[in-house]
Amino acid sequence: MDGVAYFQRMARYNSWANGHVLDACAGLEPRILDAKRAAFFPSILKTLNHILVADRLWLGRLVGVPEKIALDTILFDDFTKFRAAREAQDAKVIVFADQLDAQTLSGDLSYQSMLAGAYTLPQEIVLAHIFNHQTHHRGQLHSMLVEAGAAPLSIDLVYYYLEAQG
Template sequence: MNGAAYFERMAQYNLWANTRAYGLCAKLPAAELDAPRTAFFPSILCTLNHILVADRIWMSRLLGSPVAMPLNTILYENFDELRHARVAEDQAIIEFTNGLTDAVVTADLTYHSVAGDAYTMPRNLILAHMFNHQTHHRGQLSNMLIEAGAGPLEIDLVFFARDQLG
């Protein structure tokens, strides 16, 4: 699998994993989504917002029209609105990766961090980071869901592969 195809697959996995994560979250009472938790971000809702914020920041950089916002921005306080926005972002990520070529994937991109520092690195590292970052925080989300009584997320990449490949 070449570089562009790999990121197409990761975008599909991202949608699959987020669909399952949001499905499990939807079974919780609203109070559980806002309840204080021990993680990088203080609640399930805050964590879900952070993942969306980071995706929007990285995608805006990749698309050449950067947006800046604090990483703890709450885009949506309402879970259903957040879920709708997540689905739209996942679709945008899929559309973006479907248009990638190996030449684009390996080309450098210069961007400014949230702190304003300039960095240049290959897009494949940026894309790998974006998908890895989501996985990192979904791992925290899984623990928070266990604490809330919803059970763990079963979203390992191999489960996606088994589901997709039969």
């Protein structure tokens, strides 16, 4: 599989995994979603918002329309509105991945960090980071969701692959 196809698959997996997390969240009361938890972003809702903020920052940089949003911004405190925004963002990531080509993927991205100076990174590293970052925080969400009473999630990449082949 070439790099373009890999990132196209990862965009779809990412959306699929986020859908499972959102389904688990939908079964919880709003007070449970916002309850204080032992995590870097100290609630399920705050962690969800952080992932969305980071995705908007990175995709904005990649498409040349950078946003300025603090990493701990709460974009949506209403879960229904959050879910619609998350699903829309996942669709944008898929569209971006579907438009990738080898030349773009082999290029560099120069950007201004939210916390530090200017950086230039290979586009493929930026894309890998986007998906890795979400996986990192979905792991935290999984733990918080189970603690809140949700059933454990089967959201590993292999489960997506098996279902997609189905």
